[in-house]
Amino acid sequence: MINSESNPFNEALQGFKPSRQSRFEGHPNELEKTPEELQIIEQASQLLEQELRELFPDTPMASERQLRVSDFIFLADSDIKAMGRNRREVLGFIDDKSKKAIINRTNSSRSGRLMSLFVTLHEGIHLKSSGFFEHNPQGQQSNRAGYQINNGEAGYKLSGFNEAVVEWMTYDLIFKNKDRLNQELAFTNEDWGNLAQSYKDQIAVISSIVTKVSEIDGRPPVESWKEIKKGQFGGQLMHLRKIERAFGKNSLKLLSAMGDEVGSEAARSRRLTLIKEYFCSADQRKRDEIGRQFFSDDANQLRAA
Secondary structure (H helix, E strand, O other), rough: EEOOOOOOOOOOOOOOOOHHHHHOOOOOOOEOOOHHHHHHHHHHHHHHHHHHHHHHOOOOHHOOOOHHHHHHEEHHHHHHOOOOOOOOOOEEOOOOOOOEEEEEHHHHHHHHHHHHHHHHHHHHHHHOOOOOHHHHHHOOOOEEEEOEEOOHHEEEEOOHHHHHHHHHHHHHHHHHOHHHHHHOOOOOOOHHHHHOOOOOOHHHHHHHHHHHHHHOOOOOOHHHHHHHHHHHHHOHHHOOOOOOOHHHHHHHHHHHHHOOOOOOHHHHHEEEEHHHHHHHHOHHHHHHHHHHHOOOOOOOHHHHH
């Protein structure tokens, strides 16, 4: 999910007539997609295809997981709030029931055209991630969605890690293609100035992990980042064991507990603060102390905070 907290808002999209052919009857109040939204979906599809071809050459994954117009449902903010998404201001999320990416037309259009592409690509990556995209032969839904693991009553694990991987990948893909996007979509300096990144604390954690794991492996950080990205789509988890080699005992459990708080939620979260301090500290003794504090018998309230 991507939220709009701290994102500057621009004027809403204007002057586009709806295309009836683009309508997908996935929600009674679905808004028909504008020509610009269709163009943004096409660009998001191209960016994701580019990434998958680089990560999985000589495989059919890029074509199998192609983003399509019917993968997206655009709704007004009031309808999204009616779905229970009112904890914070939301730009987009994945609806488990419809298996569609829900885009908040009201908020994403206010955030500017480039931010609309960012939201569409972010949610599209979630939609085509391992676990959510694939289903077992019995037709049951997987308990995986990228790196996020649904443990039922025990809650979600690796949710913050999962969001940060998708957010960083989205940001990286858009900036790698900046020149082409400017040429084809005529983005302005104002559009680029309004592009805001969420999950900054969680991304700082991943950045530290990539750096330290690369040192342990003796290879460039870009290779460790590539391994993480491949796991988002391919479902591999064993490479995460390297985190304990790099940071010590219980570090993977700490990472699993990192939530997806952003903005003011993140600032109030003592749990997220401790996890960020743990992974971003170069002092092993400090990390050990944070680990003891986090996993002590009286820390249940902290872990849930």
